[in-house]
Amino acid sequence: MTVAGLDNDKAAAGAKPDAGGDSRSPARRAFDRFMRNKSAVAGLIIIGLMTVTSIFVPILSPKDIQTVSWEYVLSPPSLETGYWFGTDVNGRDLFVRTFYAGRISLAIGLLATAIAFMIGVIYGSISGYFGGALDSFMMRVCDVLYALPTLFFIIILVTVLGAKNIFIVFMCIGAVEWLTMARIVRGQTLSVKQKEYVEAAKAIGLPTSKILARYIVPNVTSAVIVYVTLLIPVNILIESYLSFLGLGVQEPLTSWGLLISQGSVEMENAPWLLFFPALFLTVTLFAFNFIGDGLRDALDPKDR
Amino acid sequence: MCFMAAKCGAVSSNALFHLKGRDAGRVMLKLIARRLMVAIPTVFIIIVLSFLIIKMAPGGPFDAEAEIDPEILANLERAYYLDRPIWEQFWRYFTNLLQGDFGQSFIFRDRSVADIIIQGFPVSAQIGLWAIFIGAFGGIALGIIAALRKNSFVDYGVMTVAMTGIAVPTFVTAPTMALVFGLYLGLLPISGWGGGALPNMILPIAALALPKIGVIARITRGGMLEVLRANYVRTARSKGLRESIVIWRHTLRAGLTPVVSYLGPAIAGVMTGSVVIEQIFGLPGIGRSFVEGAVNRDYPVVMGITILYATLIIIMNLIVDLSYRLLDPRVEMSK
Numbered sequence: 001m002t003v004a005g006l007d008n009d010k011a012a013a014g015a016k017p018d019a020g021g022d023s024r025s026p027a028r029r030a031f032d033r034f035m036r037n038k039s040a041v042a043g044l045i046i047i048g049l050m051t052v053t054s055i056f057v058p059i060l061s062p063k064d065i066q067t068v069s070w071e072y073v074l075s076p077p078s079l080e081t082g083y084w085f086g087t088d089v090n091g092r093d094l095f096v097r098t099f100y101a102g103r104i105s106l107a108i109g110l111l112a113t114a115i116a117f118m119i120g121v122i123y124g125s126i127s128g129y130f131g132g133a134l135d136s137f138m139m140r141v142c143d144v145l146y147a148l149p150t151l152f153f154i155i156i157l158v159t160v161l162g163a164k165n166i167f168i169v170f171m172c173i174g175a176v177e178w179l180t181m182a183r184i185v186r187g188q189t190l191s192v193k194q195k196e197y198v199e200a201a202k203a204i205g206l207p208t209s210k211i212l213a214r215y216i217v218p219n220v221t222s223a224v225i226v227y228v229t230l231l232i233p234v235n236i237l238i239e240s241y242l243s244f245l246g247l248g249v250q251e252p253l254t255s256w257g258l259l260i261s262q263g264s265v266e267m268e269n270a271p272w273l274l275f276f277p278a279l280f281l282t283v284t285l286f287a288f289n290f291i292g293d294g295l296r297d298a299l300d301p302k303d304r
Numbered sequence: 305m306c307f308m309a310a311k312c313g314a315v316s317s318n319a320l321f322h323l324k325g326r327d328a329g330r331v332m333l334k335l336i337a338r339r340l341m342v343a344i345p346t347v348f349i350i351i352v353l354s355f356l357i358i359k360m361a362p363g364g365p366f367d368a369e370a371e372i373d374p375e376i377l378a379n380l381e382r383a384y385y386l387d388r389p390i391w392e393q394f395w396r397y398f399t400n401l402l403q404g405d406f407g408q409s410f411i412f413r414d415r416s417v418a419d420i421i422i423q424g425f426p427v428s429a430q431i432g433l434w435a436i437f438i439g440a441f442g443g444i445a446l447g448i449i450a451a452l453r454k455n456s457f458v459d460y461g462v463m464t465v466a467m468t469g470i471a472v473p474t475f476v477t478a479p480t481m482a483l484v485f486g487l488y489l490g491l492l493p494i495s496g497w498g499g500g501a502l503p504n505m506i507l508p509i510a511a512l513a514l515p516k517i518g519v520i521a522r523i524t525r526g527g528m529l530e531v532l533r534a535n536y537v538r539t540a541r542s543k544g545l546r547e548s549i550v551i552w553r554h555t556l557r558a559g560l561t562p563v564v565s566y567l568g569p570a571i572a573g574v575m576t577g578s579v580v581i582e583q584i585f586g587l588p589g590i591g592r593s594f595v596e597g598a599v600n601r602d603y604p605v606v607m608g609i610t611i612l613y614a615t616l617i618i619i620m621n622l623i624v625d626l627s628y629r630l631l632d633p634r635v636e637m638s639k
Contacts, residue, residue: 143342144349147614147621151579152594156606159598160357237473241580244475245595257475264479264584268487278476285471 033298040294043287050284054102063096077272086272088262097254098276104255105281108170109236115174116235117228120181125216127182128189129208139186142179150176154238158247169248173235181224181231188220195219226296233288240281256281332626339625343618350614351401351607355394358603406608411600417608420593425575425612427497428582428589432574434509439516440567444560446517447524451559452551454529462521469518478511478584495586508585512578516570523566528559561628568624572616 024032034040053060077086077094085094127138145153157172192198193216201211240257242248249255256277263274372380381387385396400407406417443466450462485507486494493504531537532555540550579591590609597605 144346144353147346147350147617148353148610149573149613149617152610152613155579155595155598156354156357156610159601159606160360233471240473241475244580245583247595247598260475260479264475267479267483271483274476274479274483278472278480282472282476285473286467289467289471 030298034294037294037297039290040298043290043294046283046287047291050102050280050287051106054099054106057096057099057103061093061096061099063093076270077276085276086270088270088273089266094259094273094276097259098256098280101254101256101259101277102280102284104166104249104253105236105239105257106284108166108173108239108249108255109232112170112173112177112235112239113228113232115171116177116181116231117224119174120178120224121185121217121221123178124182124185125189125212125220128186129193129212129216131190135186139183142182145176146179151238151241154242155245155247158242166249166253169239169242170235173238177231177235177238181227184224184227185220188223189216192216192219222299226292226299229288229292229295233285233292236281236288237285256284332629335629336622336626339622343622346618347611347615351398351611352394354607354610355397358607359390359393401611406611407604409597409602409605411597411602411605417604420605421590421608421612424588424590424593427587428578428591429575431505431508431512431581431587431589432578433571434505435512436516436567436571436574438509438513439520440563442513442517443520444524444563446521447563448528448551448556448559450521450525451528451532459525463525466518466521469514469516470522472514474511474515474578475580475584477514478507478581481507481511482584497587504585508581508587511584512574512581516574519570520563520566523562524560527562528555531555531559534558564627565624568620569617572613572620575616 058064085098087093088097123138127135153176154172157175158168161168161172198211198215201215206214236256239248239255240260243255243257244261246261249258251258259277260274260281263270263272263277267274378387385393388396397407404418406421409415409417409420412420446462446466450459453459482494485492492507494507497504537550537554540554541547545554579595581587582589582592583595590612593605594609596602597609
């Protein structure tokens, strides 16, 4: 009992070149194209591993994020001591801390993107569907907000809202990053609302809210999938910038940006404190970008 | 990118290309006027918005560790007109703004916001303009090479470098470069402005330029590939033109339009300073003033820099819009 397109092994094994007279569905073809893109699949595996390890790190490791050992302060990475990534100024295990930081960084990246996605889709589909004066007003609002620099805007929001906790951080990032999403969705909505099935839905007297929820939104979200995937690393990066500047995640919690900021202070004595968090952050950003590029090529193969 | 192409693709007969002399000038003036009619209200709205957002903020600039005598607090608030109704505060701020007075810093009592901007802006602008200049040249060159050798070893190499430039954040590259070139090799100073000495500028500029090279290389490659597929390029080739002429005369102008639209806002972006780069290298630019202002709740500084930045972006977008029409005559003039 496998649904076409969900069975990874079969798809990879059965992948054949795109040719005329291909009987596979468009979704299946896109999926096969994606699975043949080695860097995209590698990205997917890396993100998968990173996520699973980050989620289960409290179970996997006996040491806590705050476990301090005074015998090993600024101890370099070594297999003998059991501190694979070394320790920081307070003798805390960097290996454990890097994965705990990964939890926060990944979570903020995903949640901020989810918020941006929700606002963007709702805003864009309403603007596109109703059109007219409402549409031009809503788009002018977008234009004005576009003129505000993203990082500046987020910094203002974060400081104005005061409390520097994770919730505020991802809400602020999400609240700023939806503009492009709204524009893409609006463009798609303009074409989807001309379709016969929308006409039919109107004809049988479905209320507008239901038309939007059932016919417009599901049909426009596919257009933003690539953008959403590429927004995740952007948001992870923004969170890191904020934490690096001391405006994001605060101790005792930690994120990759915060670890890098602490590492860059100690980089003369303990370069590993900069190296490992930076490596993890970079690999994650790479992986998400590869997945996004792979998705784009898979969904729109004309550039290949 | 595809949205860009769709915009360029809107072929119009009423193009600057076909207009001569005075006509073209008049169309251009009309266009500038129309854009300004949108741009000026936008700036105004941003001023209002940033004013309101900051007024809504909990906690005031005089929230100190120690309790301030209520009478003194009242005097302080009166001195900064904080006891007046909000619309009056805004009007006072706005009319002063029009005269170039951005107000007084709450934290540095002896400095006006205009002073802070005047001192910091040259630093930020110098670093930023150099970075974007290097980024544009490097990126365009790499992008063209990659596009011409599409799907070759060279293409993959360039795109990998570009991807690295984009994916590795500046707050990783900057300390790393400082570590290698400053501490290990001892070639360059790792911090401070040094009155604008060249050695002090190299590392910040390099750190800021790297991601720009990456982004611009990718945009250039995409734009060039799009154009190289165009029918008129095929025509040019089929009538036996040399490849160099096809590239330089036929492809480049249209292929680089997406780069132009990226460069406008990017120039505004780097000119107002990379917040992080200035922090890492201890540069006295306005990016650092902004972060310090945000941390200290120094509202006038934060607002002043935000307004400056937004205005710059809007001006840059205007310039991009106009140069777009010069580069690509198909773009509708009357729109």
